[in-house]
Amino acid sequence: MIDSLPKAELHLHIEGTLEPELMFSLAERNQISLPYKSVDEVKKAYQFSNLQSFLDIYYAGAQVLQTEQDFYDLTWAYLERCKKDNVVHTEIFFDPQTHTDRGVQFGIVFEGIDAALQDGRKQLGISSHIIMCFLRHLSAEAALDTFEISKPWHQRMVGVGLDSSELGHPPEKFTEVFDKARQAGLKTVAHAGEEGPADYIWGALNELKVFRVDHGVRCLEDESLVQYLVENKIPLTVCPLSNIKLCVFSRMSEHNLKQMLDKGLCVTVNSDDPSYFGGYINDNFHAAQQGLGLDNQTIYQLMRNSFNASFLEDVHRSEYLARLDRLYKELSND
Numbered sequence: 001m002i003d004s005l006p007k008a009e010l011h012l013h014i015e016g017t018l019e020p021e022l023m024f025s026l027a028e029r030n031q032i033s034l035p036y037k038s039v040d041e042v043k044k045a046y047q048f049s050n051l052q053s054f055l056d057i058y059y060a061g062a063q064v065l066q067t068e069q070d071f072y073d074l075t076w077a078y079l080e081r082c083k084k085d086n087v088v089h090t091e092i093f094f095d096p097q098t099h100t101d102r103g104v105q106f107g108i109v110f111e112g113i114d115a116a117l118q119d120g121r122k123q124l125g126i127s128s129h130i131i132m133c134f135l136r137h138l139s140a141e142a143a144l145d146t147f148e149i150s151k152p153w154h155q156r157m158v159g160v161g162l163d164s165s166e167l168g169h170p171p172e173k174f175t176e177v178f179d180k181a182r183q184a185g186l187k188t189v190a191h192a193g194e195e196g197p198a199d200y201i202w203g204a205l206n207e208l209k210v211f212r213v214d215h216g217v218r219c220l221e222d223e224s225l226v227q228y229l230v231e232n233k234i235p236l237t238v239c240p241l242s243n244i245k246l247c248v249f250s251r252m253s254e255h256n257l258k259q260m261l262d263k264g265l266c267v268t269v270n271s272d273d274p275s276y277f278g279g280y281i282n283d284n285f286h287a288a289q290q291g292l293g294l295d296n297q298t299i300y301q302l303m304r305n306s307f308n309a310s311f312l313e314d315v316h317r318s319e320y321l322a323r324l325d326r327l328y329k330e331l332s333n334d
């Protein structure tokens with residue numbers, strides 16, 4: 001059921017799809033030395049105690065990405081995984097500052113990613129959008145600078161987001177750049193309520209005017225917030241394996257995804273940084289299904305939510321939903 005149904009992925013950092021094997025081959029191609037001797041050693045290093053312990057390793061890994069071809073190869077490898085997992089539409093995040101701050105130009109990053117996405121449309125039939133994220137541990141001025149240099153590419157991205165170290169960096173820090181992004185016709189999303197409190201989710205809604213909240217699992221701590229999210233149909237892009245790996249929940253059976261669904265929230269399942277967290281989107285569905293005892297109807301609902309929460313145009317959304325509905329009916333009758 002999980003593997004064969006079409007789905008959309010809405011919370012995926014392209015830098016988080018860098019598999020250790022590709023990390024080694026790019027390091028060799030670009031003559032960069034890595035602090036690891038083997039793929040096994042890399043995998044062993046992926047033990048995290050919180051978000052920051054992950055981010056330190058994740059930003060170090062991204063250093064092997066240097067050329068347009070590197071960004072193309074990274075993105076293409078992810079799209080091939082999408083094909084395997086029946087992801088028919090994906091909205092990917094990228095973090096320009098991770099690259100521009102070490103001298104890799106914005107255009108190198110964007111063009112490499114976008115060329116692969118265009119080929120993905122033609123050769124694999126996968127539709128996609130790009131969301132540019134600002135790093136919240138950096139200053140508001142740095143985000144504004146990035147917004148300025150990214151202007152030539154605004155037409156080719158669907159929106160802006162906010163990621164990186166959450167605690168101590170509330171959404172309000174980025175109100176100005178998000179205002180500018182909306183004025184430029186870009187949609188807005190933000191990570192909030194992953195490690196940070198429910199107040200940060202309010203901040204993302206009221207100050208950044210987000211269309212969806214990335215993670216948002218701490219919303220259950222504030223009943224009036226839950227009510228607001230339900231009434232306004234604000235989607236939450238939840239990432240089950242990520243939450244376990246980063247110790248947001250100690251085990252899958254304790255994840256609050258089912259409670260969120262029971263409250264009527266529009267929850268979606270996503271992989272976040274699959275190479276670092278032990279699985280792509282179908283692995284996330286399987287882990288959540290097993291840990292929480294989700295039935296087929298709930299899995300189907302999560303997949304419907306993924307299309308409804310996407311930035312797809314209505315005609316395309318309807319086509320994907322019709323395809324999903326038809327396949328679900330066929331599978332249910334077998």
Ligand SMILES: Nc1ncnc2[nH]cnc12
Nearest residue numbers: 013163164165191272273
């Ligand atoms: N889960 C996550 N939270 C915040 N920033 C991120 N950047 C990549 N993955 C992230």
Ligand SMILES: [Zn+2]
Nearest residue numbers: 013163191272
């Ligand atoms: Zn994320």
